[in-house]
Amino acid sequence: MGQLQNTNNIVGYLKYEGNAVQEGIMGAEDIISSLSGFHNAIKFYLKKEDPRYENLHFDLPVKVQQGCLEFVVPLLKWGTIVYAAAAIGQIAQNDFKDVTSKDIFSYSLKCIKNVIKIAKHLGSFNNKNFKMRSSLGNAFITIYNDAGKELLVHKEMLDMYLQTPPSLLEKMASPIATERELELGYVDEDNNLQKETISLTEKYIFASTEDEEEILPELIHAESVELVGEVTRGNSSTNKLGIKYKEKILTCIPEKGDIKQYKDCIFRKCKIYGVVNREDEFGNITEKKPKIIFYKLIPIDNIPQTLDLFSLH
Incomplete structure (x- = not known):
């Protein structure tokens, strides 16, 4: 099997190992699919x-190792990886002149690794309605799968x-086969290697379902709605709320302002006024699950707020 480079020289990697991978050889279609999926996940x-980073164009640096198929993200300086559009080129140089590929890509690799771990624990990428509780001063969350097992994240x-x-990691997982599993890792701030694997028995978790039914089809894109539900969570860093409805x-996003103004609504039954949005990240109206862009959120249960799970401050 191929050996990972010295962790001082890399940011992270994606590789496929097993008896089905001989001398780093894998079908061209699988290689193209996996590299494309890796690149798309990093960008996301x-x-x-x-x-x-929205308007920056980059070539993801990778190296193919022998003994296994391994895409290695090496430690490089900013100027060798990122190409800014002409209008923001100088700004980019000034803002990021001292950063490296580790500064840029390590967070994305950390996200991919942890998202894989959570999806494996829950047994489905579509499982977004699960039991959870805050832990360690609200910095961590304990989530429970259908078997009652706990995972602290x-x-x-x-x-x-x-x-x-749900389909973001599908291309990365598609080459997984009998005697060929995926392993993704990154080097953390303490220079320790953090990794996660996907085996053949777990591949289905990351495969999208083409015939998946539209969620809440009565909520039509661009239509105004007034809904009643329970506000289950909030995140001030993303400026989004979660509301349990049917x-x-x-996901509910304020049309204007910060969600901190709605902190008294957490864990309460509320009425939300807004517009349905089914756009994906590229602006196409393809999302199975709608979002609500709201302009008003009013508690209707008369229960005072006492617990703030996501610390909106």
Whole structure:
């Protein structure tokens, strides 16, 4: 099997190992699919990490190792990886002149690793309605799967899981086969290697279902709605709320302002006024699950707020 490079020289990696991978050889279609999926996942979390990355174009640096198929993200300086559009080129140089590929990509790799771990624990990428409780001063969340088993995760990584489209990691998982599993890892701030695997028996978790039914089809894109539900969570860093409506957790985004103004609504029955949004990250109206862009949120249960799970401050 191939050996990982010295962790001082890399940011992270994606590799496929097993008896089905001989001398780093795998079908061209699988290689292209996996690399494309890896690149798309990195880009998705880059935009979540820092809005300034939105308009930056980059070539993801990878190296193919022998003995297994391994895409290695090496430690490089900023100027060798990122190409900014002409209008923001100088800004990019000034803002990021001292950063490296580890500064840029390690957060995305950390997100992918933790999202894989959470999805495996829950047994489905579509499972967004599960029991959970705050832990360790609200910095972490304990989540429970259908078997009642616990997993302790940082609340930021749980939020990334909840925001991740179910199909995002499908291309990465597609080459997994008998005697060929996926392993993804990254080097953390203490220079320790953190990794997660996906085996053949877990591959189905990351495969999208083409015939998946639209969630709450009565909520039509661009239509105004008034809904009653329980506010289950909030995240000030993403400026989003979660509302339980007809046993589904809907992401709700204020049309204007900060969600901190709604902190008294957490864990309360509320009426929300807004517009249905089914756009995906590219602006296409393809999302099975709707979001609500709201302009008013009013508690209707007359119960005073006493617990703030997501610390909206």
